[in-house]
Amino acid sequence: MRVGSNVRAGQNVLISSHVAHAPLARALARQSYAAGARYVDVQYGDPHVRRAMIELGPDETLDYSPPWQIERVEAMAGNAMIATTGDPEPRLLADLDPERVGQAKPIELRKRHLEIVSASTCNWTGVAFPSEGWANQVFGKPDVERLWEAIGFCTRLDEDDPVAAWREHMDRLERRGAALNALGLDRLTYRGPGTDLEIGLLERSHFGSALFRTVDGHPYVANMPTEEVFTTPDARRAEGVVTSTKPLAVGGDVVEGLQVTFEGGRIVDVQAKHGAELIRADVGVDENAARLGEVALVDGTSRVGQSGLVYFNTLFDENATCHIAYGAAVFAGHEGTEPHEGINVSKTHTDFMIGGPAVDVDGVTREGRVVPLLRDDVWQLPE
Amino acid sequence: MRVGSNVRAGQNVLISSHVAHAPLARALARQSYAAGARYVDVQYGDPHVRRAMIELGPDETLDYSPPWQIERVEAMAGNAMIATTGDPEPRLLADLDPERVGQAKPIELRKRHLEIVSASTCNWTGVAFPSEGWANQVFGKPDVERLWEAIGFCTRLDEDDPVAAWREHMDRLERRGAALNALGLDRLTYRGPGTDLEIGLLERSHFGSALFRTVDGHPYVANMPTEEVFTTPDARRAEGVVTSTKPLAVGGDVVEGLQVTFEGGRIVDVQAKHGAELIRADVGVDENAARLGEVALVDGTSRVGQSGLVYFNTLFDENATCHIAYGAAVFAGHEGTEPHEGINVSKTHTDFMIGGPAVDVDGVTREGRVVPLLRDDVWQLPE
Numbered sequence: 001m002r003v004g005s006n007v008r009a010g011q012n013v014l015i016s017s018h019v020a021h022a023p024l025a026r027a028l029a030r031q032s033y034a035a036g037a038r039y040v041d042v043q044y045g046d047p048h049v050r051r052a053m054i055e056l057g058p059d060e061t062l063d064y065s066p067p068w069q070i071e072r073v074e075a076m077a078g079n080a081m082i083a084t085t086g087d088p089e090p091r092l093l094a095d096l097d098p099e100r101v102g103q104a105k106p107i108e109l110r111k112r113h114l115e116i117v118s119a120s121t122c123n124w125t126g127v128a129f130p131s132e133g134w135a136n137q138v139f140g141k142p143d144v145e146r147l148w149e150a151i152g153f154c155t156r157l158d159e160d161d162p163v164a165a166w167r168e169h170m171d172r173l174e175r176r177g178a179a180l181n182a183l184g185l186d187r188l189t190y191r192g193p194g195t196d197l198e199i200g201l202l203e204r205s206h207f208g209s210a211l212f213r214t215v216d217g218h219p220y221v222a223n224m225p226t227e228e229v230f231t232t233p234d235a236r237r238a239e240g241v242v243t244s245t246k247p248l249a250v251g252g253d254v255v256e257g258l259q260v261t262f263e264g265g266r267i268v269d270v271q272a273k274h275g276a277e278l279i280r281a282d283v284g285v286d287e288n289a290a291r292l293g294e295v296a297l298v299d300g301t302s303r304v305g306q307s308g309l310v311y312f313n314t315l316f317d318e319n320a321t322c323h324i325a326y327g328a329a330v331f332a333g334h335e336g337t338e339p340h341e342g343i344n345v346s347k348t349h350t351d352f353m354i355g356g357p358a359v360d361v362d363g364v365t366r367e368g369r370v371v372p373l374l375r376d377d378v379w380q381l382p383e
Numbered sequence: 384m385r386v387g388s389n390v391r392a393g394q395n396v397l398i399s400s401h402v403a404h405a406p407l408a409r410a411l412a413r414q415s416y417a418a419g420a421r422y423v424d425v426q427y428g429d430p431h432v433r434r435a436m437i438e439l440g441p442d443e444t445l446d447y448s449p450p451w452q453i454e455r456v457e458a459m460a461g462n463a464m465i466a467t468t469g470d471p472e473p474r475l476l477a478d479l480d481p482e483r484v485g486q487a488k489p490i491e492l493r494k495r496h497l498e499i500v501s502a503s504t505c506n507w508t509g510v511a512f513p514s515e516g517w518a519n520q521v522f523g524k525p526d527v528e529r530l531w532e533a534i535g536f537c538t539r540l541d542e543d544d545p546v547a548a549w550r551e552h553m554d555r556l557e558r559r560g561a562a563l564n565a566l567g568l569d570r571l572t573y574r575g576p577g578t579d580l581e582i583g584l585l586e587r588s589h590f591g592s593a594l595f596r597t598v599d600g601h602p603y604v605a606n607m608p609t610e611e612v613f614t615t616p617d618a619r620r621a622e623g624v625v626t627s628t629k630p631l632a633v634g635g636d637v638v639e640g641l642q643v644t645f646e647g648g649r650i651v652d653v654q655a656k657h658g659a660e661l662i663r664a665d666v667g668v669d670e671n672a673a674r675l676g677e678v679a680l681v682d683g684t685s686r687v688g689q690s691g692l693v694y695f696n697t698l699f700d701e702n703a704t705c706h707i708a709y710g711a712a713v714f715a716g717h718e719g720t721e722p723h724e725g726i727n728v729s730k731t732h733t734d735f736m737i738g739g740p741a742v743d744v745d746g747v748t749r750e751g752r753v754v755p756l757l758r759d760d761v762w763q764l765p766e
Contacts, residue, residue: 012449019427022402026431033439039447040436044402044427048409053423056416064422066395068458072451 001031003166004125005080006220009036011123012079014072019044021084021129028082028127037080043072047092054096054104062100065108073112081124085315087249088131094253101253102281107347114328114349120212123220126315127155137312154225154303154316170221172383173209177229179381180207180297183371185363188233188295190242190322192359194259199295199324200237202342203366207231207297225304227319230296232329235344238262238292245321246353249312250278258352260326266290267326283326285348293344294325298355300377314351322355322374384414386549387508388463389603392419394506395462397455402427404467404512411465411510420463426455430475437479437487445483448491456495464507468698470632471514477636484636485664490730497711497732503595506603509698510538520695537608537686537699553604555766556592560612562764563590563680566754568746571616571678573625573705575742577642582678582707583620585725586749590614590680608687610702613679615712618727621645621675628704629736632695633661641735643709649673650709666709668731676727677708681738683760697734705738705757 007013013032017025022044029040053061093101116122128151132142139146152158159165185205190197210226213219244258257273267290270279283290298305298321305320327349355361361374372380390396396415400408405427412423436444476484499505511534515525522529535541542548568588573580593609596602627641640656650673653662666673681688681704688703710732738744744757755763 019402019405022429022431026429026435029432030435030439033435038441039444039449040432040440041449041451042429042432044429046405046409046425046427048405049412049423049425052409052413052416056413057423058421061422066422066424066455066458068424068451068455071454072449075449075451 001028001035002163004127004221004224005082006123006218007032007035007037007080008123008218010038011036012075013037013040014076014079014081015040015042015084016081017042017044017084018086018088018129019046020088020131021086024084024127024129032080041072047087047089050104051092051096054093054100062103063105063107065106069106069109070112073109073116076113076116076122076124077119078121081122083124083126084129085126085313086128086130086134087313088133090133090137090249090254090312098253098275098277099281102278102285105285105347111347118330120215123212123214123218125220125222125224127224128313128315134313138309150307150309150311153307154319156225156303166221170209170211173226173229174211175383176379176381177207177209179383180229180363180373183363184366185371186366187237187364188373189362189364190354190359192243192356194243195241195354195359197240197242197262197354198238199292200234200265201295202232202234205231205233223315223319225316225319227302227304228296228298228323230294230330232343233292233295233324234265234342235288235291235293235329236265236342238265242324242354244352244354245356245359246310246317247312248275248317248350248352249314250275250282250350253278254312255279260352265292279350282348282350286346288344288346289327289348291326291344291346292324293327293329293346293349294323294351296323296351297361297373298322299374299379300357301379305377317353318351321353321377322359322361323351323353325349325351384411384418385546387510387604387607388465389506389601390415390418390420390463391506391601393421395458396420396423397459397462397464398423398425398467399464400425400427400467401469401471401512402429403471403514404469407467407510407512415463424455430470430472433487434475434479437476437483445486446488446490448489452489452492453495456492456499459496459499459505459507460502461504464505466507466509467512468509468696469511469513469517470696471516473516473520473632473637473695481636481658481660482664485661485668488668488731494730501713503598506595506597506601508603508605508607510607511696511698517696521692533690533692533694536690537702539608539686549604553592553594556609556612557594558766559762559764560590560592562766563612563746566746567749568754569749570620570747571756572745572747573737573742575626575739577626578624578737578742580623580625580645580737581621582675583617583648584678585615585617588614588616606698606702608699608702610681610685610687611679611706613677613713615726616675616678616707617648617725618671618674618676618712619648619725621648625707625737627735627737628739628742629693629700630695631658631700631733631735632697633658633665633733636661637695638662643735648675662733665731665733669729671727671729672710672731674709674727674729675707676710676712676729676732677706677734679706679734680744680756681705682757682762683740684762688760700736701734704736704760705742705744706734706736708732708734
């Protein structure tokens with residue numbers, strides 16, 4: 001309420017919650033009103049209904065965006081939004097036709113959502129809620145209490161003053177971004193087991209943390225937890241192969257052992273031990289889905305990384321280590337909303353994790369100087 | 384699916400469900416797709432969020448209708464709608480300021496909803512889902528299994544062929560309506576303990592059952608269960624006093640011992656053993672809320688009545704016995720959508736129960752002939 005969405009008096013607050021997260025949604029609603037919200041709308045999503053659609057609905061319906069849902073997304077502009085995460089039934093769609101699962105996305109809705117997020121008119125955040133199903137996936141048993149503790153640790157709720165701890169943490173990430181920006185990097189390189197990748201940066205690529213500001217200057221932290229500094233890469237320049245270092249929960253299934261090959265900025269090959277079809281469908285969803293939209297650096301001080309767990313949840317796992325996303329660019333800072341040369345536009349945006357102690361990450365400056373950024377998960381620049 | 388909403392192939396199906404009714408909402412979504420639905424939208428409502436609004440939200444918010452909710456209601460036109468009922472926490476709002484509870488209604492949303500329902504462009508129905516909280520209210524203990532059985536009995540799920548049983552049942556109610564219409568009634572009179580009431584009918588008042596048809600002739604049963612024949616009375620003519628014969632669940636509380644006095648068609652006095660303020664606030668919500676919008680006749684063959692239970696739920700209890708509603712007129716049959724002289728228009732519509740073995744109901748024809756309709760809960764006309 002005070003760090004994440006940072007709700008302002010008089011705002012509407014749009015809460016998007018899994019039905020199983022109702023206790024959290026209710027607490028968020030109460031606290032939103034206590035913070036001076038004008039109106040709080042909780043929309044509960046239900047993947048069982050989505051499953052019914054994928055299994056039994058007509059083809060034309062899979063990517064349908066109902067006008068009332070679009071109207072609700074439009075209402076984010078000028079208001080606050082909070083989304084809950086933490087899938088209580090992560091394998092719910094695992095037995096369905098992967099192609100239909102991949103197609104089952106409300107395209108127009110996601111596009112407008114990304115546009116409004118990119119326009120920085122909404123203060124928003126994402127927060128997690130534990131469940132037996134999620135705990136079972138993480139620990140192999142439904143130990144919800146232990147998952148509460150892990151989430152509390154990752155989100156700094158174990159601190160005496162969590163709000164102050166968050167402010168300190170975000171200051172440090174902001175300084176890290178500033179140091180990267182001062183280098184004037186042309187590209188990043190990744191070398192490790194199954195990974196030899198080069199990603200081009202744009203002259204205007206600006207590293208920042210998830211401490212965002214709305215266009216009128218109101219700060220908010222868009223993900224909780226967050227451990228990353230990230231930017232928009234040059235969607236035209238990516239070469240080589242990269243192997244995912246963590247499982248990736250996507251479309252109700254878990255992709256494992258993902259290996260992706262880039263040529264001329266595009267993903268040209270997708271392999272995986274499990275779930276390659278899901279990624280192939282996602283990467284093929286439109287013209288530029290196969291190009292990169294985000295590159296993020298995370299070191300070993302990450303609380304998510306330190307917890308030593310795989311959460312099978314992108315919001316957490318992407319913060320354990322370095323990651324990249326194919327699909328739409330996420331603008332770091334205030335870089336405008338119009339698509340530009342080299343800044344990707346797509347209807348999808350999927351993060352996957354490529355860092356860890358075995359992966360060396362370097363920056364190469366526009367003058368050709370190689371600057372080590374990560375060695376054995378240790379941040380190499382002065383802080 | 385086949386009797387209630389009677390979903391048509393290619394329709395969107397809008398399901399409005401309490402969060403606690405998710406198992407039913409999921410089953411309805413699956414069966415809607417199986418019946419050929421194009422798209423199924425489940426919107427889960429959460430009275431805890433509403434409670435937070437009433438308790439902590441600003442005054443201006445209480446009757447706010449979000450544009451995205453209005454957009455969803457507009458989508459009912461030409462499509463199917465299913466609403467679930469059965470409150471798992473019926474006393475959730477009981478400790479709040481009754482005036483604020485009464486004011487907490489999305490006025491514009493309800494108005495558009497009633498307009499679309501009255502225009503007969505949507506095939507819709509309401510169905511119940513049991514819960515511990517509801518069972519506790521009915522039985523004094525959380526016997527969900529017994530509530531399932533009662534609901535099954537009331538909705539004819541105990542029949543070998545429930546669909547055929549429903550068709551037979553609705554035929555009988557339709558014949559009953561036709562017999563009433565053939566009488567040419569000018570008014571109804573009610574006499575019993577604490578009741579001496581006369582309600583005027585319009586020349587165009589047409590008795591019908593909840594077997595409705597859309598403007599293009601598609602049949603649906605708008606309530607499950609349903610036991611009533613009902614019509615729109617003359618909102619200008621109601622005189623006398625009437626005492627409610629069943630508790631009335633409204634605004635998260637239960638009104639008991641309600642007694643209402645009419646003069647010149649208007650409610651001029653509201654008394655109750657508990658909850659009078661809730662009814663007073665509702666009756667005062669707009670200019671014509673205090674006038675009648677519905678009058679319904681139910682005899683002792685009602686399965687709801689036969690079950691011998693008080694459900695603390697209007698959909699059930701109104702079907703146990705005769706009832707009336709103040710507020711907006713519900714059009715029986717196809718009587719158009721425009722307000723007319725004597726047909727009430729309001730933003731509210733609240734049913735309460737006034738029949739039973741001790742209440743004699745007569746019709747008086749336009750020629751002044753008195754026709755007994757109900758004696759000791761027995762229907763007096765030939766069927």
